Amino acid sequence: MCRRPSSLPDQESDNTLETTLTIITSGGRRIPAHAKILAAASEVLENMIDESFRKNRNSENTIRILGVPCGAVEVFVRFIYCNRCTEEEIEEFGIHLLALSHVYSLPQLKTRCTKGLIERLTIENVVDVLQLARLCDAPDLYLKCMKLIANRFKSVEHTEGWKFLQNNDPFLELEILKFIDEIELRRKSTRKHLQEQSLYFQLSEAMDCLQHICTEGCTSVGPYDKKPSKKIAPCSKYSTCEGLQHSIRHFASCKKRVGGGCVRCKRMWQLFKLHSCICELPDSTCKVPLCRRFKTKEQLVKNKKEEARWEQLVTKVVAAKAISSLPLPKRKFEQEQQPRSLVHKTMNHYVSVAC
Ligand SMILES: [Zn+2]
Ligand SMILES: [Zn+2]
Numbered sequence: 533m534c535r536r537p538s539s540l541p542d543q544e545s546d547n548t549l550e551t552t553l554t555i556i557t558s559g560g561r562r563i564p565a566h567a568k569i570l571a572a573a574s575e576v577l578e579n580m581i582d583e584s585f586r587k588n589r590n591s592e593n594t595i596r597i598l599g600v601p602c603g604a605v606e607v608f609v610r611f612i613y614c615n616r617c618t619e620e621e622i623e624e625f626g627i628h629l630l631a632l633s634h635v636y637s638l639p640q641l642k643t644r645c646t647k648g649l650i651e652r653l654t655i656e657n658v659v660d661v662l663q664l665a666r667l668c669d670a671p672d673l674y675l676k677c678m679k680l681i682a683n684r685f686k687s688v689e690h691t692e693g694w695k696f697l698q699n700n701d702p703f704l705e706l707e708i709l710k711f712i713d714e715i716e717l718r719r720k721s722t723r724k725h726l727q728e729q730s731l732y733f734q735l736s737e738a739m740d741c742l743q744h745i746c747t748e749g750c751t752s753v754g755p756y757d758k759k760p761s762k763k764i765a766p767c768s769k770y771s772t773c774e775g776l777q778h779s780i781r782h783f784a785s786c787k788k789r790v791g792g793g794c795v796r797c798k799r800m801w802q803l804f805k806l807h808s809c810i811c812e813l814p815d816s817t818c819k820v821p822l823c824r825r826f827k828t829k830e831q832l833v834k835n836k837k838e839e840a841r842w843e844q845l846v847t848k849v850v851a852a853k854a855i856s857s858l859p860l861p862k863r864k865f866e867q868e869q870q871p872r873s874l875v876h877k878t879m880n881h882y883v884s885v886a887c
């Protein structure tokens with residue numbers, strides 16, 4: 533509820549803070565107000581009022597609020613009395629009110645202006661509002677402006693505000709360009725992380741398929757110790773499984789093999805090797821080719837650096853396997869689509885073929 537009284541109190545009151553004073557604006561408007569209420573709202577105003585009372589003991593007490601439109605001062609004073617202002621007032625005087633809230637230390641008004649100005653940010657006004665946010669120490673507004681500029685920089689750089697800033701505030705221009713660079717770097721790093729996660733999930737799926745092909749059999753390849761039975765229907769991960777079956781069949785019949793420099797065989801060899809690293813079955817029960825050989829001969833790696841890379845790969849694939857077994861909604865990193873061949877490229881990144 534507004535505290536503004538319908539009639540002004542007696543100017544000659546003994547208590548100076550009970551008396552009225554007049555606020556004078558740049559346009560010469562005179563706004564009456566209660567000293568006590570202004571002083572209670574703002575220490576800055578309190579000091580101004582004290583100063584005015586000291587100087588004008590027997591004449592009219594005035595303080596000046598200059599540099600903004602008269603209407604903005606009226607809204608400012610009304611906010612002190614009522615603790616609110618309308619959307620229309622923010623629309624018309626938002627930037628002036630923000631400046632007043634900063635100069636006269638009115639945090640509630642600053643919060644209100646910040647919210648209102650954020651809602652009204654446009655390509656055209658964002659550079660001006662950014663400069664004001666910086667001057668008025670409004671970090672939320674400053675950040676919103678920076679993000680809008682970074683996201684729409686191609687449009688913002690054609691505005692009058694940007695051209696003015698370039699000519700008058702090279703320091704802020706540099707600050708903005710640095711911010712844009714940092715955002716771009718962060719985006720790149722997130723994208724890279726998501727792509728890597730997606731590859732680990734594909735490798736984890738390939739490991740599941742390998743186990744499934746060598747244990748149960750799928751459409752064209754089955755376990756070595758079982759006679760090919762009647763045609764099996766495609767499994768639920770058939771897009772991965774089918775490619776793997778082709779590679780296994782190639783691996784079994786290739787004349788060049790790994791030692792002869794066949795790239796396809798080398799990749800299959802790596803997948804067998806990865807399987808043996810994450811395989812938890814006893815040697816005698818695992819039906820995946822080469823599993824026991826890799827486990828016993830420990831011929832996985834040739835040097836320390838390569839060993840560290842393998843360990844990293846195995847850890848990530850095991851983690852991806854654990855996550856994919858959880859009943860979670862569609863994971864973000866799975867939505868980053870990767871061509872299947874990248875699985876092999878990743879393998880090549882982690883290992884040089886040890887065979
Ligand atoms: Zn299958
Ligand atoms: Zn081959």
Ligand SMILES: [Zn+2]
Nearest residue numbers: 811818820823
């Ligand atoms: Zn195994």
